[in-house]
Amino acid sequence: MLSKNQLKYIQSLHQKKYRQQHGAFLVEGAKxxxxxxxxxxxxxxxxxxxxxxxxxxxxxDHQRTPxxxxxxxxxxxxxxxxSNNAALAVVRxxxxxxxxxxxxxxxxxxxxxxxxxNLGTILRIADWYGVRKILCSETTxxxxxxxxxxxxxxxxxxxxxxxxxITRVLAQxxxxxxxxxxxxxxxxxxGFDASGYLVMGNESNGIRPEVGTFVTQRVTIPxxxxxxxxxxxxxxxxxxxxxxxxxx
Amino acid sequence: MLSKNQLKYIQSLHQKKYRQQHGAFLVEGAKxxxxxxxxxxxxxxxxxxxxxxxxxxxxxDHQRTPxxxxxxxxxxxxxxxxSNNAALAVVRxxxxxxxxxxxxxxxxxxxxxxxxxNLGTILRIADWYGVRKILCSETTxxxxxxxxxxxxxxxxxxxxxxxxxITRVLAQxxxxxxxxxxxxxxxxxxGFDASGYLVMGNESNGIRPEVGTFVTQRVTIPxxxxxxxxxxxxxxxxxxxxxxxxxx
Numbered sequence: 001m002l003s004k005n006q007l008k009y010i011q012s013l014h015q016k017k018y019r020q021q022h023g024a025f026l027v028e029g030a031k032x033x034x035x036x037x038x039x040x041x042x043x044x045x046x047x048x049x050x051x052x053x054x055x056x057x058x059x060x061d062h063q064r065t066p067x068x069x070x071x072x073x074x075x076x077x078x079x080x081x082x083s084n085n086a087a088l089a090v091v092r093x094x095x096x097x098x099x100x101x102x103x104x105x106x107x108x109x110x111x112x113x114x115x116x117x118n119l120g121t122i123l124r125i126a127d128w129y130g131v132r133k134i135l136c137s138e139t140t141x142x143x144x145x146x147x148x149x150x151x152x153x154x155x156x157x158x159x160x161x162x163x164x165x166i167t168r169v170l171a172q173x174x175x176x177x178x179x180x181x182x183x184x185x186x187x188x189x190x191g192f193d194a195s196g197y198l199v200m201g202n203e204s205n206g207i208r209p210e211v212g213t214f215v216t217q218r219v220t221i222p223x224x225x226x227x228x229x230x231x232x233x234x235x236x237x238x239x240x241x242x243x244x245x246x247x248x
Numbered sequence: 249m250l251s252k253n254q255l256k257y258i259q260s261l262h263q264k265k266y267r268q269q270h271g272a273f274l275v276e277g278a279k280x281x282x283x284x285x286x287x288x289x290x291x292x293x294x295x296x297x298x299x300x301x302x303x304x305x306x307x308x309d310h311q312r313t314p315x316x317x318x319x320x321x322x323x324x325x326x327x328x329x330x331s332n333n334a335a336l337a338v339v340r341x342x343x344x345x346x347x348x349x350x351x352x353x354x355x356x357x358x359x360x361x362x363x364x365x366n367l368g369t370i371l372r373i374a375d376w377y378g379v380r381k382i383l384c385s386e387t388t389x390x391x392x393x394x395x396x397x398x399x400x401x402x403x404x405x406x407x408x409x410x411x412x413x414i415t416r417v418l419a420q421x422x423x424x425x426x427x428x429x430x431x432x433x434x435x436x437x438x439g440f441d442a443s444g445y446l447v448m449g450n451e452s453n454g455i456r457p458e459v460g461t462f463v464t465q466r467v468t469i470p471x472x473x474x475x476x477x478x479x480x481x482x483x484x485x486x487x488x489x490x491x492x493x494x495x496x
Contacts, residue, residue, distance in 0.1 A: 125482060130472035155475050188493040224378035224492055227403050234373060234485045237478065241486045244472055245436040 002047060002068055002078060010047070010078040010090060016142050023093050025144035028079045030086035032154050034059060039157035041091045047075060048087035056087075065089075080146040093144055099133040099162045101175055104194050106243060107133040109166050109177075111211045112202040113232060116141045120151020121233035122200070127155035129240040134161045135169055135197075137211075166199075170214035173197060177216045178243075179207050180235055184218030187242040194247050200236050250295060250316055250326060258295070258326040258338060264390050271341050273392035276327045278334035280402050282307060287405035289339050295323060296335035304335075313337075328394040341392055347381040347410045349423055352442050354491060355381040357414050357425075359459045360450040361480060364389045368399020369481035370448070375403035377488040382409040383417055383445075385459075414447075418462035421445060425464045426491075427455050428483055432466030435490040442495050448484050 002010070012018035013026050024044060027036045030052060037043060037059040046053075046060055046067045053060070053067055060067050070078070072085045079088045101107035108131055113119050119141045126134060141148060143161050152159075170177060176196035199215060201207030207215070221230065221238050230238070250258075260266035261274050272292060275284045278300060285291060285307040294301075294308055294315045301308070301315055308315050318326070320333045327336045349355035356379055361367050367389045374382060389396060391409050400407075418425060424444035447463060449455030455463070469478065469486050478486070 121479060121482070124475050125478070127473045127475035128471055128478055130474075132473075153475070153477075158474050221489065222492070223376055225375045225380075226378075226406050227372050227375035227401070229401075230373065230376055230485065231369060231481075233479075234369070234482060237482045238485055238489045241469065241489065244470070 002070055002074055006045075006068065007078055010088070013090065014080055014146065016145070019093065019142070019144050024090050025093055025149065026079060026146050027089040027091050027149055028081045028084055028146060029150065032149065033087040033089045035154035035157050036089055036091055037063065037065065041094070041157065043089050043091050045090040046087055047078060049075065049085060052086040081150070096163055098164070098169075099135055099160060100169070101133065101195055101197055105133070106131050106195065106240070107135060107197050108236070109170070109197050109199040110134060110136045110140045111166060111199055111207050112137050112139045112205075113200065114139070114141055115203060116145045116147035117151050118203065118231070118233050119143060120148040122236050123148070123152035123159050124155040125233060125237045125240065127158050129244055131240065132158070132160055134159060135166055136161055136163045137166050138163055167210055167214065170197070170211065173214065177214055178219050178239075179212060179215030179217070180220070180239060181206065181218040182220060184220035186222050187219050187239060188222055190217070190219060190242070190246070192243045192246045198236075198239060198243065200232055203232055250318055250322055254293075254316065255326055258336070261338065262328055262394065264393070267341065267390070267392050272338050273341055273397065274327060274394050275337040275339050275397055276329045276332055276394060277398065280397065281335040281337045283402035283405050284337055284339055285311065285313065289342070289405065291337050291339050293338040294335055295326060297323065297333060300334040329398070344410055344412070346412070346417075347383055347408060348417070349381065349443055349445055353381070354379050354443065354488070355383065355445050356484070357418070357445050357447040358382060358384045358388045359414060359447055359455050360385050360387045360453075361448065362387070362389055363451060364393045364395035365399050366451065366479065366481050367391060368396040370484050371396070371400035371407050372403040373481060373485045373488065375406050377492055379488065380406070380408055382407060383414055384409055384411045385414050386411055415458055415462065418445070418459065421462065425462055426467050426487075427460060427463030427465070428468070428487060429454065429466040430468060432468040434470050435467050435487060436470060438465070438467060438490070438494070440491045440494045446484075446487060446491065448480055451480055
């Protein structure tokens with residue numbers, strides 16, 4: 001059973017302010033908790049139903065992670081998920097280390113992606129397409145938001161991110177910088193370089209002009225019908241799919 | 249101002265049972281209402297703020313659509329959106345007419361897509377890639393669900409759908425039937441036919457075996473990283489992108 005203070009602490013991590021203050025975030029649901037326990041993240045505490053604990057004791061024992069047994073009702077009160085009959089974990093955030101695309105590597109740059117669901121989906125897509133580095137503008141949604149972690153379906157454990165001034169990184173980039181625009185080159189016929197950056201812009205306004213000036217190749221997904229746009233997660237997947245296709 | 253009966257009627261359309269009983273559904277938000285007023289759907293009633301009405305009177309006048317002026321609070325009470333400062337429309341559902349892929353046409357078949365957000369996203373993707381016909385298993389989410397209509401961002405006005413026994417349609421198909429599986433042919437090297445069907449399966453279980461037997465070509469999106477799967481909306485977009493690329 002959770003103490004009053006534990007409950008209060010866990011609930012505080014619903015908010016960015018307290019995640020930053022405590023250097024911790026929440027991972028919820030069976031699969032995500034299993035994945036985080038097998039990752040290089042450091043877990044402070046697991047709150048689990050008796051059933052989940054029994055089945056996964058090897059994972060928590062291995063790292064000597066403290067476990068509190070709780071009822072489903074307690075779990076749901078502590079966390080953000082509407083239903084959670086398994087577990088949640090309180091996990092240490094990582095240091096904000098700078099990232100650059102290496103040789104033969106694709107890195108993503110997110111310029112002001114605001115929706116946590118979109119950011120979580122993008123982590124999952126990055127993980128599918130073997131993209132390990134995501135550079136985020138400071139205005140991009142907080143990756144430690146429980147909605148992002150949930151939507152990433154465990155992929156947050158396999159992708160690295162950095163938040164900061166992306167224009168300063170781009171100013172130093174030595175490889176190609178592709179950017180998603182509505183008036184770029186058709187990605188069906190474009191030959192991508194083996195390494196570089198793909199910049200994705202805000203859901204409503206696209207890439208900011210001050211970021212766009214660093215883009216060396218504007219790219220576009222050809223449209224065959226009448227929808228005005230594609231969701232930014234969808235567009236990221238289609239662009240990475242075309243990139244991988246041309247270099248493999 | 250809305251009468252009590254109007255409010256009750258509109259609220260009843262949040263539920264599938266009453267949408268079917270009344271043959272009507274809800275369209276919410278400025279852009280979606282504007283699009284539906286310019287489409288071939290028949291609108292029974294528009295509930296609008298004074299501001300929205302003044303700016304869009306040419307659209308409602310054109311079809312002589314009855315309009316009720318309402319406050320933002322009334323609009324939000326009547327509809328399903330958390331915030332709506334523009335309008336909602338009560339629109340007649342269409343007849344459930346059978347659909348088949350014509351020559352040089354791609355049609356989508358959805359086998360048990362349960363999540364309304366995914367279905368709405370798929371409508372938008374279909375609209376982007378010029379797919380005009382979607383055949384849905386009876387267990388697929390209701391396209392008239394307000395969440396589907398919202399997520400489609402107006403694309404529901406440009407795509408046609410049919411609900412029924414998709415195995416009976418597939419048994420009569422004379423063109424290629426592609427199906428998304430994890431063990432199919434790599435879509436980066438596959439040459440697609442100019443016309444045919446693309447079958448997408450359930451979020452957790454994929455395509456049912458009884459549907460899979462009609463698939464003439466299993467297709468797969470190559471994976472370069474470690475995510476277990478892609479969301480069904482994402483996968484639909486990547487597959488349609490590869491299909492369009494090879495035939496255009």
